[in-house]
Amino acid sequence: MMQFKDIIGQAATKSKILQTIADNRLPHAIMLLGPEGNGSLAMALALTQIILCENPTATDSCGTCSQCVKSQRMIHPDIYYMYPNIKRDPKDKEQLSSEWIKEWRQAIATNPYINGIDWINSLSNGENKQGNITIGDCHNVIKKLSLKAYEAKYKVQIVWLAESLGPNSNSLLKIIEEPPADTIFILVVENIELILTTIVSRTQIIKVPAVEDEDLQAGLIAQFNVQREEARKIARVADGNYYLAMKMADGEENTNDVLTLDLFKACMRKALRNDIESVNNIQSVVARFAELGRERQKNFIKYALFFLRETMMLSNGMPSKLEGEEITYAQRFTPYLSTNKMQKIALFLDKLHYYIERNANPKSQMLAFSIRMSNIIAEKEVEMVTY
Ligand SMILES: [Zn+2]
Incomplete structure (x- = not known):
């Protein structure tokens, strides 16, 4: 790991990058832009490896030369990494990416598709912390890149989730615009709105779309x-x-569909009848949810969001990915769920995911969500009259 052949899909983006290399017009500042889970970081690593490789082919690095071996083990002296991070100890004065290089190598070797929140969670032992890239890191980069390359043709600076730079990216403007000789910046970005426009304008953007189904x-x-x-x-659900x-695909049989159905049924009943049984049903759903463990809780919420989104499509006469029993249930629910209500519920489901991802208490969060969902279903809506 990581060569172009190891990247899932993305044939068009790969060939675009390879063509740029073949034409010898690789820009010195590249932004790989696209949504979470698309493989942008894997792409950055494969690109870095091929430009340092001693025997590249037209389609990939060789994977065996000494440059490739060092790239793959993430110990190449001319490849630098910056990534969101936290202080190792709250009492530390400095906070630098390099302090976490061991964890970084380990995490990327395990899964180069990792997302930012799971990365930070792994550094903070699950404590809810916000990672960032500090000004100290930026100053380090400027210092390191002003040195000559140790052994490769290029020095490469990879910035994973450059959003985490915030205003600190100002200090990198000059070096990105006029980098030292044979230096390449690769910024990996998910949300371009969080990047200073002055940085955006100095990079060449390569879009890395979501992976095809x-x-x-x-x-x-x-x-x-x-x-x-x-x-x-x-x-269908991973989108x-x-x-x-x-x-x-963790190998365990999932009951996301059954639990989603029970959640919807319980909230419907609570909204329409508000009896003891409806309260019991909600409590049972909350208890089953709490038992799942955090990863599977998140998977469940993603499935519930998928079901809701596709139910919305179905009720608006648009092509839907629902199938079999899902359609039957969606049709049973839609009389009580206007598009407006479904949008509101989706918003709260998104929030529920946000809190669970940040290690909030699953029981109380799920209970609060169920009550909200019931209230939304029970809301009276003004009839829209069209003339
Ligand atoms: Zn090689």
């Missing part, structure tokens, strides 16, 4: 030995996010 399925089958039908089902897909 077919590629995602093929990846799951090849990498995790998932059955074809199961892979297809996961791809091009391979990181999410990998987690959903």
